Amino acid sequence: MRRALLAITGLAASTTALVVLKGPPGATQTAQAVPPGPASPSPGEPAAPDVAPAPAASGAPASPRPGRSATPSRIPGTRDGGTSTRPTTAAPRRTTAAPRTTSATRTVTGPVVTNEYGNVQVQITVSGTRITKAVALELPDGGQSTQRSERVDAAYSGTSGQVVQRQSADLDTVSGATATSAAYQRSLQAAIDQAR
Structure with a gap:
């Protein structure tokens, strides 16, 4: 012992x-x-x-x-x-992802929507996520359709129309131009969906 x-x-x-x-x-x-x-x-x-x-007897220091x-x-x-x-x-490195920039201005065109009076097609200009302008590229033409189309275009299109004011396709129907208003809204909604 x-x-x-x-x-x-x-x-x-x-x-x-x-x-x-x-x-x-x-x-x-x-x-x-x-x-x-x-x-x-x-x-x-x-x-x-x-x-x-x-x-350690390995001769090299342990890493x-x-x-x-x-x-x-x-x-x-x-x-x-x-x-x-x-x-x-070691203190961990903090990295932050760069914010996604959506300030580029782009133009988006909706599909042609046909009703009993003719074709309707809407194009919007988007800056970032905001609609800045709406234009009717095609509206029914001829006879009373021309008058109805002018009223729809005046109410919805431009830089101060309902599209820019409301930033959506939820628009008031123009009296006496129900079919053209509905076709405008459908083409507009498709353009907004593409822009997102």
Whole structure:
């Protein structure tokens, strides 16, 4: 039993001496006296050697985990007051996505919608997400259809018509031009859907 305790104490002392003498590659350190091991413990008490873990024997220093950087830092309480490579957590980089710009002005044309009086087609100009202008590219023509179409165009189209004011296809029906109003709104709604 006594031999086993002496063997453990001797092993602990020699391991400590190796750890102290072996430094990081390229660095020289002076050997320091190893304090004597504890007095032989009384029977029944286990020997608790004060041994630092031995470094890896691969010859190359272990690389830190991804996301961490190895920086030398002073470790308080070391016998030589030296430095040790201790991984420190690097602050994560915050990146913000650039806001999506929708300020480009573009023109969107709705489909041709046919009713019993003729064809209706609407084109809108959009700046960002806002409708800035509406134009009737095609409206029924001939006889009373021309008068109805002019009233629908005057109420809905332009830069100050109902389309720009309401920013939607939810428009008041022009009296006496119900079919043309409905066709205008359908073509307009399709153009708004394309612009989104």
